Amino acid sequence: MSSQCSDNYTGKAPAVWPAKVNQIPKEVFGDEALFEEELKKIFYGDCWHVVGHFAEIPNAGDFKTFDLGRVPLLISRGKDNQVRVFFNSCTHRGNQLEVATSGNRKEFECPYHRWLFSLEGALTACPGSKEFAPDFKQENFGLMEVKSAQFMGIIFVTMGKNTPPLTEWLGEIVPPTLSTLLGGDGRLKLLGYQKVRYDSNWKGYNDNDGYHAPMLHTAFRLLNWQGGTTGFQRMTKNGHVVFEAELKAIQNNGFVNDPSLVEFKGSDPAKGSRIVQFFPATVMVKHLDIINLRFAMARSHDVTEVHYAYFAHEDDDEAMIQHRIRQSSNLLGPCGMISMEDAAIFQRIHIGNQTPGFAEFQKGVTSLSEIPMDVKQNDETGNLPRWEHYRKVMGFKREGEK
Amino acid sequence: MSSSSLLSSQSAISHKDKVAALAPDNFTWHGYSALETQWRVERLLSRYVACIDDDALEHWPEFFVAEGCRYEIITRENVERGMPLALVFCNSQGMLVDRIVSLREANIYPQRWYRHIVSNVLIQAVAEDHLEVHSHYVVLQTRRNGQTSIFSAGKYKDRIVFQNGELKFAEKRVVGDTHSIDTLLVSPI
Numbered sequence: 133m134s135s136q137c138s139d140n141y142t143g144k145a146p147a148v149w150p151a152k153v154n155q156i157p158k159e160v161f162g163d164e165a166l167f168e169e170e171l172k173k174i175f176y177g178d179c180w181h182v183v184g185h186f187a188e189i190p191n192a193g194d195f196k197t198f199d200l201g202r203v204p205l206l207i208s209r210g211k212d213n214q215v216r217v218f219f220n221s222c223t224h225r226g227n228q229l230e231v232a233t234s235g236n237r238k239e240f241e242c243p244y245h246r247w248l249f250s251l252e253g254a255l256t257a258c259p260g261s262k263e264f265a266p267d268f269k270q271e272n273f274g275l276m277e278v279k280s281a282q283f284m285g286i287i288f289v290t291m292g293k294n295t296p297p298l299t300e301w302l303g304e305i306v307p308p309t310l311s312t313l314l315g316g317d318g319r320l321k322l323l324g325y326q327k328v329r330y331d332s333n334w335k336g337y338n339d340n341d342g343y344h345a346p347m348l349h350t351a352f353r354l355l356n357w358q359g360g361t362t363g364f365q366r367m368t369k370n371g372h373v374v375f376e377a378e379l380k381a382i383q384n385n386g387f388v389n390d391p392s393l394v395e396f397k398g399s400d401p402a403k404g405s406r407i408v409q410f411f412p413a414t415v416m417v418k419h420l421d422i423i424n425l426r427f428a429m430a431r432s433h434d435v436t437e438v439h440y441a442y443f444a445h446e447d448d449d450e451a452m453i454q455h456r457i458r459q460s461s462n463l464l465g466p467c468g469m470i471s472m473e474d475a476a477i478f479q480r481i482h483i484g485n486q487t488p489g490f491a492e493f494q495k496g497v498t499s500l501s502e503i504p505m506d507v508k509q510n511d512e513t514g515n516l517p518r519w520e521h522y523r524k525v526m527g528f529k530r531e532g533e534k
Numbered sequence: 535m536s537s538s539s540l541l542s543s544q545s546a547i548s549h550k551d552k553v554a555a556l557a558p559d560n561f562t563w564h565g566y567s568a569l570e571t572q573w574r575v576e577r578l579l580s581r582y583v584a585c586i587d588d589d590a591l592e593h594w595p596e597f598f599v600a601e602g603c604r605y606e607i608i609t610r611e612n613v614e615r616g617m618p619l620a621l622v623f624c625n626s627q628g629m630l631v632d633r634i635v636s637l638r639e640a641n642i643y644p645q646r647w648y649r650h651i652v653s654n655v656l657i658q659a660v661a662e663d664h665l666e667v668h669s670h671y672v673v674l675q676t677r678r679n680g681q682t683s684i685f686s687a688g689k690y691k692d693r694i695v696f697q698n699g700e701l702k703f704a705e706k707r708v709v710g711d712t713h714s715i716d717t718l719l720v721s722p723i
Contacts, residue, residue, distance in 0.1 A: 234615065324612040324619025328715040350640040387635070390628030437714070442619050461623035467607075467719040469636040475718035476643045 141488045149523060151531040152500045155490035156519055161333040162486045166526075167433035173525055174412050175201035175430060178292030180301050182414040183207060185425055186215055186285035187320035187443060188234070193251055196234040199429050200289065205278060206230050206240070207287060210252040215282070217289050218253055218275040229275075240275075249275050284311060284318025286425070303368040306408060309376060313406045313418040320423065320443040323457055327439045328466040332478035334413045334430035335522070337438070339481070340474060341512035342375065343495040348477065351470040354387045355394060362403065363509040371411030371518035377509060379404025379420065393462060396420050397455055411518055421452070422460050434482060440465045557657040563665065564696045568657075575667055575694060576655050578701045583650035583671075586722060591637070594722060595630035597703055599695060603627055604705040607723055609713035610688065621710075621719055633722065643720050648685070649674040650723070664704060667692045671708070673723055675716070686712040686723055 145159040145166045160166060175181065183198045184207055195208045197220055204220035206229060222229050222242035229240050229249070239256065240249040248257035253275035261270065280289045281298040288298055295301070302310075314320065330337055342365050346352050363377035379396065388394065396404055398421050406418040413428040413436070423443040431437050442460040444453045462468060466475050485491065496511025498504065503520045504513045523530075563571045582597050584590075598605065608620040624630050637643075651672045659666040668691055675685035688710035695704045708723045 233611075322617065324615070324617030325609070325713075326619070326621055326715065327609075327611075327713050328717065330717060348642065350642070351636065354640060387639075388628075389631045389635075390626045392626075393629060393632070457618050457620075458623060458625070461606075461620035462629075466715050466717065467621040469633065469641065472718050472720065473642040479644075479717060 139488070143486065145528075148529045148531055150490065153503055153516060153520065154493040154497045154500065154513075156493070158485040158487060158489055158491055161336050161482055162433065164433045167333075167430075169526065170430070171201040173527070174522075176203070176291045177525070178290070178295040179412065179525070180281070180288040180290050180295060180298055180410075181412075182286055182410060182425075182427060183217065183289050184287045184427060185320060185322075185441065185443075186282070186287065186318070187322050188441065189215065190322075191236065193236045193238060194234070195230065195232075195237060195240075195251075197230055197232065198427065199431075200291070201430060203291070204228060205289065206275070208240075208251050208253075210250075212252065214252070215280075215287060216253060217278045217280040217287065219278060221276070222247055222249075223255065223273045223275060224258070247273075253277060283307070284314045285320065286310075286314075286318070301370065303370070303372065305366045305368060305374055306372050306410075309374045309406050310408050310416070312403075313408060313416055313423065315423060315443075315445040319446040321446050321448070321453075323442045323444055323453075323460060325439050325441050326465045326467065327437070328475065329431075330436045330438065330475065330478045331434060332436050332482040333433055334428065334436045336481040336485070337428065337436045337478050338409060338413045338415065338518075339515055340409075340415075340477075341495075341515050342507075342510045343512035344477075346510065348473050349471055355470070363405075365507055365509050365511065365514045367505060367507070367514050367517040369505075369517055369521065371521035373407075373409040373514050373518065375405070375407040375509065375514075376403045377405040393458060394420065395455070397452060409518075411521060417464065419464060420459055421456050422464055423456070424460065424464055436478075555658060557660045557665075561660050563660055571660075571665070572655070572657060574701055575657060575665065578694065578703075579652050579655060579669060579690070582703075583652055587648050587650055591634045591721065594634060595627055598627065598630060598706070599697060599702045599704050600627050603630070603703065604707075605630060605703070605722070606706070607708040607710060607719070610709050610711050611713045613709055621715070622722065637720050641720060643718055644678055646678070646720075647676040648721055648723075649676070649682075652690070663695060665692075665694045667694055671723065683716070684712075685716060686710050688712065688723075 143159055143162060145163040146157050149157060181200055183205060184196055188196055189209045192209055192211050195206060198205045206218045206220035209215050220229050224245060224247050227242050227244045229242055246259050250256050255270050255273040278289045280287060366374045404420055408416045413430060415426045417424045425441045427439040429437045444456045463470050466472060493512050493516060496507050496513035503517055507513045561568050585593050605624045606620045607622040612619055653670050655669040657665055657667050668689060671688060671690055673686045674682050676682045691707040691709060692703055693705035694701050
């Protein structure tokens with residue numbers, strides 16, 4: 133029998149969520165006004181956001197730009213080798229300072245009135261300053277720095293006033309998997325980017341679960357990757373999810389003409405797949421010998437842009453680098469043979485959720501009132517702590533809650 | 535920190551290298567005049583894009599040499615920064631076949647039509663055993679809602695050889711100006 137919708141559909145996210153913890157109001161994906169609230173409470177709030185990795189800017193003068201919500205950032209490596217994150221805005225009249233996505237500079241010059249900033253953010257020249265306002269002091273007009281912290285080279289920023297320290301925010305279960313994912317020490321070498329624009333809300337993009345992988349991705353089945361027995365899925369109360377899964381060496385079942393592509397040359401074959409999903413929107417993956425950090429930007433309620441950055445390790449020999457390039461250029465991401473379906477799903481999740489009712493989580497649900505913290509590798513319940521954290525940060529009440 | 539051998543071997547392109555050499559007006563290649571060679575190259579390119587646009591992808595690997603072929607779709611952004619990562623990278627005939635088997639058998643994606651427009655075909659260099667050919671491409675994409683948009687614009691950089699009376703790609707490097715992919719890239723370009 134089909135189910136019925138009783139209330140008028142408005143497309144607006146309800147202020148009160150159902151008492152059942154496995155029901156997410158679908159309107160949260162398509163509500164344009166809600167996105168403005170998310171910018172304030174999450175992206176500009178008391179939360180750490182991943183904006184890059186040191187290996188993207190390895191040399192003094194290297195920089196990259198990034199957007200946190202609508203806030204433009206400039207990430208620069210100074211002559212002192214320190215990485216700093218600035219607002220990408222001239223301290224004079226607010227002109228966007230750097231327009232390139234990345235590059236190398238001796239200094240940053242605003243073309244409007246030729247104000248000049250050092251790589252470390254100091255204002256070093258400002259033509260005509262003798263006629264500036266009486267209280268003008270050049271040393272007060274350095275670039276505005278954003279609070280940042282790093283873990284094995286991953287650059288985190290926050291604009292919140294009450295954000296907990298990064299180590300506390302990461303918690304205990306994230307660092308072990310994350311450090312292995314980063315080659316043990318984060319000494320990475322950038323191989324390049326695949327950049328993609330998804331017609332999807334950022335929450336749909338980051339709602340991939342442990343249940344879908346062997347179901348959606350036919351290639352996982354064809355390659356006999358069905359999870360194994362030594363894997364796990366763990367979550368933190370503030371919305372991070374960590375996966376480790378076994379990838380058995382493939383038996384050539386005739387599906388693959390050139391099996392060298394899916395060879396595993398790394399050192400930990402028992403756990404060929406590791407994933408860290410940070411709240412709110414960053415995913416990092418090590419799959420076979422691919423090291424892939426996905427820098428996500430929530431552009432609007434219906435567009436999410438993701439820069440898939442791929443890395444080698446600094447200690448790799450030339451053969452290993454070539455192997456990583458080959459795997460990285462073919463398997464994951466928006467052009468990858470084993471998981472490109474995700475891209476199609478992000479769009480369909482977004483379209484399909486512009487309908488009444490709830491996104492219903494089922495696989496692994498054992499209680500309708502308790503947020504599960506102990507789940508299996510292929511459960512979808514691992515996403516519920518993240519949804520609960522989201523609900524609390526956004527201030528949505530539950531039915532029956534005061 | 536110093537850059538690696540990997541990156542320095544493909545360092546950023548300097549301005550003086552940007553104007554590529556051009557083949558002379560008159561040459562002979564495997565018995566063909568310059569004009570005949572130009573025509574054969576253009577026919578190869580037209581047949582190649584027709585194969586993709588007409589969804590005859592099972593025949594796509596046949597446009598490449600059987601041994602030691604190389605096919606790559608890479609963004610101009612990565613190339614200009616000296617970064618080797620590609621969107622698609624195949625260096626064996628088996629990998630070409632695997633791409634097609636994967637999109638037919640394994641991958642799930644919304645049906646889209648490609649329409650390639652290829653122009654500005656220039657034979658840049660003529661050697662005994664191969665031609666270097668550059669051309670421009672645009673791929674128009676029509677989604678299921680009937681709307682057509684530009685999916686990718688860029689340049690083909692091809693190494694073409696003469697094998698058993700036919701022209702084949704020994705190497706096809708698709709360098710895309712477009713580096714923001716619209717959702718996903720399934721079919722070859």
